[in-house]
Amino acid sequence: MGKEREAMVTNARDVKKYLSVLSDLESKLREGHFGPGRKLPSVRAAKALYECSASTIVRAYAELEKRHAIYSIPQSGFYAVAKPGDASDREDGVRIDFASASPDEEMFPYLDFQHCLNKAIDRHKASLFAYGHPQGLDTLRQTLVSHLAGDQVFAGAEDIVVTSGAQQALEILAKMAFPGGKRTVLVEQPSYDLYLRFLEAEGIPVRGIARSAEGIDLGELETAFASGDIKFFYTMSRFHNPLGTSYREEERKTIAKLAGKYGVYIVEDDYMADLGGGRRFEPIFSYERTGRAVYVKSFSKIVFPGLRLGAVVLPEALRDAFQAHKRYGDTSLLSQAALEVYIRNGMYDRHKHTIGSRYAARMRTLNEALKKFDDEGIVEATDVREGVYVRFKLPRTVNLERMTKRLAERDILVVPGKDFYLSDCGDRDKFLRISVSRAKTDRIEEGVKAIVEEAKRCNRW
Template sequence: MTSKYQRIIEDILTGIEEHRFKRGQKLPSIRSLSEQYQCSKDTVQKAMLELKYQNRIYAVEKSGYYILEDQDFQDTTVSLNPEDFLQLPYEDFRTCVHESLIGRENYLFNYYHQQEGLEELIDSLHMLLMDYHVYAKKDQLVITAGSQQALYILTQMQLSNGKEEVLVEEPTYYRMRNLLEQQGLPFQTIERTLDGIDLTQLETIFQSGNIRYFYTIPRLHNPLGTTYDSKTQQAILDLAETYDVYVIEDDYLADFDPAKTLPLHYLDSHDRVIYIKSFTPTLFPALRLGGIVLPRQLRETFLQHKSLIDYDTNLIMQKALSLYIDNGMFARNTRHLHQLKQTHDADMKEMMAGTHLAYPYHIAQEMLTIQLPKGRMTARLKHGITSRQIIAGLSHDYLQLPYSKDFAQHLRQILEELTIS
């Protein structure tokens, strides 16, 4: 006679085999299972531990048990036991890396490379991008060794229209500017302030006829933290189509946009947007993995260039990242980080509420950014306040103060200096 302990195990295994339980799906609670099988909670717990030992489920503290694999994913058996999903993301990811190696000898030594990326991670990224309203076909996705590799390859590609220059916002992501300068590539700049960009100037630059890419960070801009409104987004796309320009949309902080702004890629109806997503801000800098969504007419050329740089983007890390995404760890840790940043931003906004600052400012991603006219940055602002950052723009300079336990004290010093000078 089959014991209730065995029945629980067999029923869950059968559910997996018959596709009733899917990867990452939460199982009923210990209490509900004990009522369903009319047995003690200890019996259910014992069955859960056995399934966990067999690498079929994993536990999330204060949440319950989840399916680790389904029948369509038998070749990726792993054993996860994250103790606390409120820990830093690398704790969970380290477990994924470790477990992705267990029992993989045959797979790793008989793997035939895919330049576009591991199929499992392509599938995971395809589903994840839908959460950002990026709807693309799988054959448009390519896994890269971080966003920097994607940007480098794009700058190396010769487009059919023969254009050579890259347009970047000023200020912009410093590594993009370094990439252009170190290679001696021709580029132009367009000023971006807390109010956005001058669309008339953008059209004038596009009219020059030599811009092949416009590199932009539409939401949660690095370094200003601002986001383009929908009118500006649509205008950029319309101009790109009119003047035959590809738009590189670097959406590295898509996970942390509280307004859930639609990306340029969603609004693009002419295959003008090249969408880049990095996992570094959500996980840790050492994880050099990213994804790019390419217009179909650029994909083959992109892969040809990529093949000259690497044979395979780190296979083990790709496998671990796929597991990390599909089992819900990415979503849980991202949600925690997002909530933490929102809490800190709310504290900063509360402290700024009664300041009556005479200059435009913006708060996002645990950073206060104050826009100052040229020549307004005093020596005390430059050297007398610790933790501050200064960004030089074209017609403005920007003083940035990150969130910290000393934020209120440093803010008072800044306000005093701006009032006196």
């Protein structure tokens, strides 16, 4: 009990410090200490300033980036976004945002969710304002059983843990011990940039395997699995960040088969599962039969990023170790209860179809604009029609840093691809990750035209 109490105190202290750092940074941004475009302290400098771990700073910066309060430039740092009311952020401003990964605020279901909050309070009353169970609200987990089954993820309530967003689940999985004592995390290259930075900041052994728009080399993957040192393989099977692509059915089946053959766990981050537009897609989890698959889901891409709710489906062999790291109910019971109502009464399904169709329309506009303006074929775009991301691959002769800065001068925000690789990765494609989640449909064509113009210009220099 002494060790458990000590771990609980340590976890609580870490959460308190993170919230303190996040709150202070938010205040400084709101009060203008960091003006629009001004650089924030580096992770190392902020670590010293706040007397905390690098992972706490990485997590705080990641949250601010999700809230569109700051943005990052590879090998440069983090910069403040213009506050509401600044010239470049007005309704009639010229900003075209291809950088943000957060959902479009205009699509937030405020009234529906307010109704669900009221219903949740009426139903659960005082119990929502007490401490919750670390595994999450029981009624929400029961609701998630049928909800996840719609994505071909069949699990019991005892297999599900509700987390403070998908990020918390991924961080715990990286830190906790797995059966067999293996320590190395295998990640796709490119992959989710914030998770890569977290793994590196925590000193977790990590190695990469190339993934392209065409998929992954399954022979190379088998060789990696057979090496005997892989703790788990972290993958985004659909709507990959930053590529935007999804694995073919045969690839998903083969990955599941290899996991069982070599005893390697798969951590499948299906964070955009709800943007599938009704097209049948069976995740790797549905094919894996040996208890080697972990399924991670986020609700922020459909409802609100600030909801900070996710869920992880764990095989029995990992449950105790996961719970040892998540010892207390750190996820709002009120948010959980409201989400339960939102899913159970059908509002979630209706909203996901609405938001999915709007993103698909933006993606069509993006693809058509690229065909219209890129007559020389300088941009190689991934064939993506759903989700929010698409990769714009550029010739190696393009000066990407100069191109990004020139686009920023034209109030067009883009994300260069360099940070989506491990720091020691030598073979990197040169690309922009384009997001349509906050790009206004009537501005997409103008933004694509500018990207093509700057790509041509920076290719000559």
